[in-house]
Amino acid sequence: QKEVxxxxxxxxxxxxxxVSLNCTYSNSAFQYFMWYRQYSRKGPELLMxxxxxxNKEDGRFTAQVDKSSKYIxxxxxxxxxxxxxxxxxxxxxxxQFYFGTGTSLTVIP
Amino acid sequence: xxxxxQNPRHKITKRGQNVTFRCDPISEHNRLYWYRQTLGQGPEFxxxxxxxAQLEKSRLLSDRFSAERPKGSFSTLEIQRTEQGDSxxxxxASSSSLLEGETQYFGPGTRLLVL
Numbered sequence: 001q002k003e004v005x006x007x008x009x010x011x012x013x014x015x016x017x018x019v020s021l022n023c024t025y026s027n028s029a030f031q032y033f034m035w036y037r038q039y040s041r042k043g044p045e046l047l048m049x050x051x052x053x054x055n056k057e058d059g060r061f062t063a064q065v066d067k068s069s070k071y072i073x074x075x076x077x078x079x080x081x082x083x084x085x086x087x088x089x090x091x092x093x094x095x096q097f098y099f100g101t102g103t104s105l106t107v108i109p
Numbered sequence: 110x111x112x113x114x115q116n117p118r119h120k121i122t123k124r125g126q127n128v129t130f131r132c133d134p135i136s137e138h139n140r141l142y143w144y145r146q147t148l149g150q151g152p153e154f155x156x157x158x159x160x161x162a163q164l165e166k167s168r169l170l171s172d173r174f175s176a177e178r179p180k181g182s183f184s185t186l187e188i189q190r191t192e193q194g195d196s197x198x199x200x201x202a203s204s205s206s207l208l209e210g211e212t213q214y215f216g217p218g219t220r221l222l223v224l
Contacts, residue, residue, distance in 0.1 A: 008149065034212060043113075043200055043215035044152065088151050090213075096165065097142070097213060099151030 003027050006089055006100025015109050019076040023089035023100045026070065030091040030098075033065050035074045038086045038102065047087075048074070079107045111135060113216035115201050121222045122191055129187045130219045134203030141184050142213060143176055144200040145169065152200050158184060159206060191223045 006023045013019055021035075032051045036044035048063040050056045056063045064073040076083055086102040114133045122128050134141045140159050144152035155174070156166045160181040178184040188195055198220050202213040
């Protein structure tokens with residue numbers, strides 16, 4: 001079983017839709033949870049990080065962590081064509097990062 | 110630009126040749142990480158440094174791979190006797206162990222193609 005599981009998609013939505021991206025994990029030692037956005041042929045760019053269960057909001061993005069269910073989500077409101085990218089979840093034990101495989105998102109104008 | 114930089118951005122080489130990549134982290138970051146990413150996969154951890162000390166290496170890092178960070182600033186990743194399976198994007202990231210959360214910031218990557 002992989003440390004982090006993420007549905008690879010691809011996911012295609014119309015502009016303005018609410019997008020939900022999810023990851024599950026198995027390691028209770030994960031302390032920090034991050035979402036990265038990666039455009040084609042570029043390095044990952046940090047979007048959000050959180051370290052506790054609950055919600056964290058930043059503009060159109062909301063990160064949600066449920067440690068009891070070992071489940072994290074990223075919600076994108078009012079999605080835009082510029083949001084089209086691969087979204088990677090990442091988790092940190094303190095010494096090592098583990099990434100999901102990434103979900104490919106396309107927002108259609 | 111004060112972000113993480115990597116050079117070269119692209120490298121094409123023939124099987125059996127040696128290649129070396131360079132990473133310059135964010136200047137105040139004391140931790141530096143190397144990852145490998147193949148198409149459709151998330152980054153896979155290779156190794157990391159705290160200052161000049163290499164603290165952890167993945168089992169993915171075969172003896173053909175070596176990384177250094179001689180003065181605790183920039184780092185190099187060398188692959189000897191390259192194989193076609195080494196073709197991938199090699200990503201470098203840096204972070205500060207002094208900051209809560211220790212979020213990693215990535216460079217643009219070096220794309221390696223072994224023919």
